[in-house]
Amino acid sequence: MLGNYLTMALRLLWRERSYAAINIFGLAVGFCLCLLVIQLAAYQLSVGDFHEKKDRVFRVLGPPSWGEGEAQYSGSMRIPLGPTLKEQLPEVEEAVRFSFGWPRLLRVGDEEGIYEEVRGVEAGVFDMFSLPLLRGDPKTALLRPHTLVLTEPLGRRLFGESDPIGQVVRVGEEFDCEVTGIVGPLPSSSLLQFSGLLSLTAATEPMMASGWNASAFETFVQLTPGADPAAVAARIPDIVKEARKLPEATGSYALQPLKAIYFDTEVRSSVSSGGNPMYLVLCAILAVVILTIAGVNYVNLATARAGRRMHEIGVRKALGAHRGQLMRQLLSESVLLSTAATVLGIVMAEVMVVLLPALVGFDFEWSSLRWTSSTYAGAAALAVGVGLIAGAYPAWVVARFQPATIVQGGRMGGARLRRGLVVVQFTVTAALLTMTLLIWHQVDYIKNLLRQDSILGAKPEQVVVIKNRSLTVDQARTFKTELLQDSRIATVSLSGGIPGEGMEMVFMAGEDQMMINVYQVDSDFIEIMGLRLLQGRALTDEPADAQAVVINETAARMMGLEEPLGEMINASRGDSRVVGVIEDFHFQGPRSKIEPLVILQVDGGAGVILVRAQPGHLDAALKVIDDQWAAVAPYHPIQRNSLEEVTSKLYSKDLMVGRALTLFLFLAIAVASVGLFGMAAHAAHERTKEIGIRKVFGASPGGLTAMLLCDFAKPVAIAFLFSVPIAYGLAAHWLQEFAYRVEIGVGLFLVSGALSFVIAGLTVGYQAMLAALTNPIDTLRTE
Numbered sequence: 001m002l003g004n005y006l007t008m009a010l011r012l013l014w015r016e017r018s019y020a021a022i023n024i025f026g027l028a029v030g031f032c033l034c035l036l037v038i039q040l041a042a043y044q045l046s047v048g049d050f051h052e053k054k055d056r057v058f059r060v061l062g063p064p065s066w067g068e069g070e071a072q073y074s075g076s077m078r079i080p081l082g083p084t085l086k087e088q089l090p091e092v093e094e095a096v097r098f099s100f101g102w103p104r105l106l107r108v109g110d111e112e113g114i115y116e117e118v119r120g121v122e123a124g125v126f127d128m129f130s131l132p133l134l135r136g137d138p139k140t141a142l143l144r145p146h147t148l149v150l151t152e153p154l155g156r157r158l159f160g161e162s163d164p165i166g167q168v169v170r171v172g173e174e175f176d177c178e179v180t181g182i183v184g185p186l187p188s189s190s191l192l193q194f195s196g197l198l199s200l201t202a203a204t205e206p207m208m209a210s211g212w213n214a215s216a217f218e219t220f221v222q223l224t225p226g227a228d229p230a231a232v233a234a235r236i237p238d239i240v241k242e243a244r245k246l247p248e249a250t251g252s253y254a255l256q257p258l259k260a261i262y263f264d265t266e267v268r269s270s271v272s273s274g275g276n277p278m279y280l281v282l283c284a285i286l287a288v289v290i291l292t293i294a295g296v297n298y299v300n301l302a303t304a305r306a307g308r309r310m311h312e313i314g315v316r317k318a319l320g321a322h323r324g325q326l327m328r329q330l331l332s333e334s335v336l337l338s339t340a341a342t343v344l345g346i347v348m349a350e351v352m353v354v355l356l357p358a359l360v361g362f363d364f365e366w367s368s369l370r371w372t373s374s375t376y377a378g379a380a381a382l383a384v385g386v387g388l389i390a391g392a393y394p395a396w397v398v399a400r401f402q403p404a405t406i407v408q409g410g411r412m413g414g415a416r417l418r419r420g421l422v423v424v425q426f427t428v429t430a431a432l433l434t435m436t437l438l439i440w441h442q443v444d445y446i447k448n449l450l451r452q453d454s455i456l457g458a459k460p461e462q463v464v465v466i467k468n469r470s471l472t473v474d475q476a477r478t479f480k481t482e483l484l485q486d487s488r489i490a491t492v493s494l495s496g497g498i499p500g501e502g503m504e505m506v507f508m509a510g511e512d513q514m515m516i517n518v519y520q521v522d523s524d525f526i527e528i529m530g531l532r533l534l535q536g537r538a539l540t541d542e543p544a545d546a547q548a549v550v551i552n553e554t555a556a557r558m559m560g561l562e563e564p565l566g567e568m569i570n571a572s573r574g575d576s577r578v579v580g581v582i583e584d585f586h587f588q589g590p591r592s593k594i595e596p597l598v599i600l601q602v603d604g605g606a607g608v609i610l611v612r613a614q615p616g617h618l619d620a621a622l623k624v625i626d627d628q629w630a631a632v633a634p635y636h637p638i639q640r641n642s643l644e645e646v647t648s649k650l651y652s653k654d655l656m657v658g659r660a661l662t663l664f665l666f667l668a669i670a671v672a673s674v675g676l677f678g679m680a681a682h683a684a685h686e687r688t689k690e691i692g693i694r695k696v697f698g699a700s701p702g703g704l705t706a707m708l709l710c711d712f713a714k715p716v717a718i719a720f721l722f723s724v725p726i727a728y729g730l731a732a733h734w735l736q737e738f739a740y741r742v743e744i745g746v747g748l749f750l751v752s753g754a755l756s757f758v759i760a761g762l763t764v765g766y767q768a769m770l771a772a773l774t775n776p777i778d779t780l781r782t783e
Contacts, residue, residue: 010336018678018681019301019678020337020340022297022301022674022675022677022678023294023297023298023301023337023341024337024340024341024344025341025344025671025674026293026294026297026298026341026671026674026675027291027294027295027298027337027338027341027342027345027386027390028341028342028344028345028348029290029294029345029348029667029670029671030287030290030291030292030293030294030295030341030345030386030671031291031341031342031344031345031346031348031349031379031382031383031386032345032346032348032349032352033283033286033287033290033291033664033667034287034288034291034345034382035345035346035349035379036283036287036349036352036353036356037280037283037284037287038375038378039349039370039375040280040283041280041284042370043188043370044262044263044280045259047190047191047259047262048191048258048259048261048262049259050130050187050190050191051128051129051130051190051191051258052130053128053129053130053222054258054259055257056093056222056223056224056225056227057128057129057220057221057222057223057258058220058221058223058229058255058256058257058258059075059218059219059220059255059256059258059261060077060081060082060085060219060220060221060233060236060253060254060255060256061073061074061075061253061254061255061256061267062074062077062078062081062236062240062251062252062253062254063250063251063252063253073254073267074215074267075218075267076100076215076216076217076218077097077215077217077218077219078212078214078215078240078244079097079208079211079212079214079215079216079217080211080212080243081217081219081240082095082096082097082122082217082219082220082221083095084239084243085219085221085236085239086221088239089232089235089239090224091223091224091227091231091232092221092222092223092224092232093222093223093224094124094127094128094221094222095122095124095219095220095221095222096121096122096124096125096128096219096220096221096222097121097122097200097217097218097219097220098119098120098121098200098217098218098219098220099119099120099121099200099216099217099218100216100218104116104117104118104171104172104198104469105171105172105173105469105470105635105636106118106154106158106169106170106171106196107169107170107635108158108159108167108168108169108170110635111635112634112635112636112637113170113635113636113637114157114158114637115469115637115639116154116195116196117194117195117196118148118171118194118195118196118197118198119194119196119197119198120197120198120199120200121142121197121198121199121200122142122199122200123139123140123141123142123143123199125142125197126138126139126141126142127139127222128220128222129190129191129192130190131183131186131190131192132183132184132185132186133149133181133182133183133184134152134182134183134184135165135181135182136149136165136180136181136182137180137181138181140180141180141181142180142181142197142198142199142200143199144178144180144199145199145201146175146176146177146178146199147177147178147179147180147198147199148169148171148177148178148179148180148196148197148198148199149179149180149181149182149183149196149197150164150169150179150181150182150183150195150196151182151183151184151185151186151194151195151196152182152183152184152185153185153195154195154196155179155182164179164182165179165180165181165182166178166179167179171198172469172470173470177198177199181197183197191258191261191262200217212243212244221255223255229255229257230255232255233252233253233254233255234253236253237249237250237251237252237253240253263277279657283660286432286661286664286668289428289432289668290664290667290668290671291386292428293425293428293429293668293671293672293675294341294671294675295386295389295390296421296422296424296425296675297425297671297672297674297675297678298334298337298390298391298394299390299393299394299421300418300421300422300675300678300679301675301678301679302334302390302391302394303393303394303417303418326395327395327396330391330394330395331387331388331391331392331395333391334387334388334390334391334394334395335383335384335387335388335391336387337387338383338384338386338387338390338391339383339384339387341383342379342380342382342383346379359659359663360656360659360660360663418679419714419715420715422676422679422712422715422716422719423715423718423719423722424719425672425675425676425719426672426715426716426719426720426723426756426760427719427720427722427723427726428668428672428723429665429668429669429672429719429723429756429759430719430720430723430727430752430753430756431723431726431727431730432661432664432665432668433665433669433752433755433756434723434724434727434731434748434749434752435661435727435730435731435734436658436661436662436665437748437751437752438727438731438734438735438742438744438748439654439657439658439661439734440658440662441742441748442654442735442738442741442742443651443654443655443658445740445741445742446651446654446740447651449586449740462490462612462613462615462618462642463528463610463611463612463613463642463643463644464610464611464612464613464621464622464625464640464641464642464643465498465608465609465610465640465641465642465643465645465646466608466609466610466611466625466629466638466639466640467607467608467639467640468606468607468608468609469607469636469639470633470636471606471632471633473494473602473603473606475632475633476494476606476609477494478632479609479628479629479632480492480493480494480609482628482631482632483611483624483625483628486621486624487614488613488614488617488620488621488624489611489612489613489614489621489624490612490613490614491524491527491528491610491611491612492524492528492609492610492611492612493521493522493524493525493527493528493529493609493610494521494522494525494602494606494608494609494610495519495520495521495522495525495602495606495607495608495609495610496518496519496520496521496602496606496607496608497519497520497607497608498608498610498643498646507559507569507570507571507598516555516595516596516597516598517587517595517596517597517598518597518598518599518600519597519598519599519600520599520600520601520602520603520606521539521599521600521601521602522539522541522601522602522606523538523539523540523541525538525539525599525610526538526539526550526582526599528610528612529610531582531583531585532582532583533550533580533581533582533583534553534581534582534583535564535565535580535581536550536565536578536579536580536581537579537580538550538580539579539580539599539600539601541601545579545601546601546603547574547575547576547577548576548577548578548579548601549569549576549577549578549579549598549599549600550578550579550580550581550582550598550599551564551569551578551580551581551582551596551597551598551599552581552582552583552584552585552594552596552597553581553582553583553584554584554594554595554596554597555596555597555598556578556581558596559596561578564578564581565578565579565580565581566578566579569598571598576598576600582599586740593739593740610643611625622640625638625640626638669759673759673760673763676712676760676763676764677763677764677766677767679712680708680712680763680764680766680767680768681767683708683711683712683767684708684767684768684770684771687708687771688771688774691704691771691772691774692774695772701769701772701773702772704768704771704772705765705768705769705772708764708767708768708771708772709761709764709765709768712760712764713757713760713761716756716757716760717757719756720752720753720756720757723752723756724749727749727752728744728749731744732744
């Protein structure tokens, strides 16, 4: 019997090829997106599972060192905290401290160096985390000072085919390290991702003397089996109080599970983080929405075209087929179609994994779908489940008709339901369209906001940003002097940071401490960045300005300085005199309000060198920069890009979301339009004779086309009205993330509504014109 059902289903689908193609395409797109979201969710939820002791390893979180512990947690702990917890708490089996990683210059002999992310860490890392150490002793590899463990790829880059063990690597210009271990490939699901591990004492030797007075390390603890993390965390404040000899405990501590770190976007981390559960949920919702639109297509077309099978069903019932048999036959057709769509969806998903990084900018972190027995089972369940759910109502509608009614030419109902489902489809599509328009409007607003700021007001593409991890301040000043000898270089400035980067320092506001963003710069920074000086003057490079500062408007306001010029402000580095006030500008992006900023004279290091080229001479200036850099730092490859590229990172995530939503929108429109196209073709077929009679009585093709378009204009108009409150609620919620945002105006919805009508009109109009231009002789010859 099942074989008969499948044979009949294959014959029907072959006979109704256009109908089958519409449904298979729509369902395949939905399956494709669902598979991608499932794979993405499975990957992100598996981060950390690679480590065998994941359930007993926790990150220590505590109050920030500037006294806002009640407001938020910090991942940067006091230097001696890890060893102290291991010594005083029996529940703590192991404690491992990490330094915050950054690219370091690694060099072998006189070869040109390479920059790679190297993290300082204690020897217990190999016991706490499941790292595949291929060479070396896990207990001693990082025990001695100035020892280094490399990953296999980095070892090959530095030493080629030679054995790295025992070899010496120069780290920056600071010290030499002996290679004591080689780590194999790290799976993408490993929380720790690095190119090399450096013994902590070598990486942070100058900091160690600060003891309890400094916060510098991220601290992980491994608890004994059965230990209560909350109870352990509750004892930490008293331990810190005793160690620091404080009159009372300050702030609270928490132990964060290893698996929670990946999705933590609030606490600075030296290990892998950055997963955003909100975007994951959004992708899942959109995938289900598009699959639902495809399912609606199936229900609409199946019920609409069921009339063509009325005689077949009538004959089967007359010959004794009962409702259950008919429903099984119809459901088998639906499942077969769904299975074909699943296979096509898998192929589309494999292609999308390759294309999405280029289209959207999102990296899946894996190059193909990961198939396991559970994945196969899930895909099969999805195919059968969607087939049964989508096919249930059409099967019930067809199977319930009586033979006499069918044979006598009764009509198949369900027209209202079909119109209602069209409304559902276009409600979702119009809401997606509105959100996509809004996101791009917001991204454009951010770009314009940053361009109106002085930092981007004067051709940012002419400003070259050089990452300096090699030159001392004196060497950087020499480099600056040499560059300015060339007429194609307009201005050069040394700085400790750029928009989106920088450091913080403790300042006093009355009796309260506040952490304020700080840029250490030279005298040309304000000019090269185009900042507007409202009061006073810029800093000079003279020693007399070593304790002088320039502040922004927000800093003056928060410090209560009505007449800031000449005022002394208290900072952790000592008292400083305000010599200038600059206009506020967006140095941290549009998601947060403009924060206070203090500009100091550069002293300890110029991490960034800014070079502005003369107009029209950028290419020549770049060659000058490269040549001069090679002269002063021959073993250090230059790292440079434009200021425009740097500042674009302030809204890069929003740009990625906009591209992703645009892709989802196009897919949703394609699926909905294909379904509407099929419905229009069916409607035109059902009214073929009516159209022929109207043409005989003088109806024009334009009038007939307008008549058919009006039938679909009504549900699209209703859908647009339903979409407005949905889109408004989603838009208002999303915009809450931005301190500076666009207004949700009526124009946005008018444009969205107009585009919805255009899309529907083009889709239906083609079929309507075909029907209107058909010769009535061809349609009425059999009447």
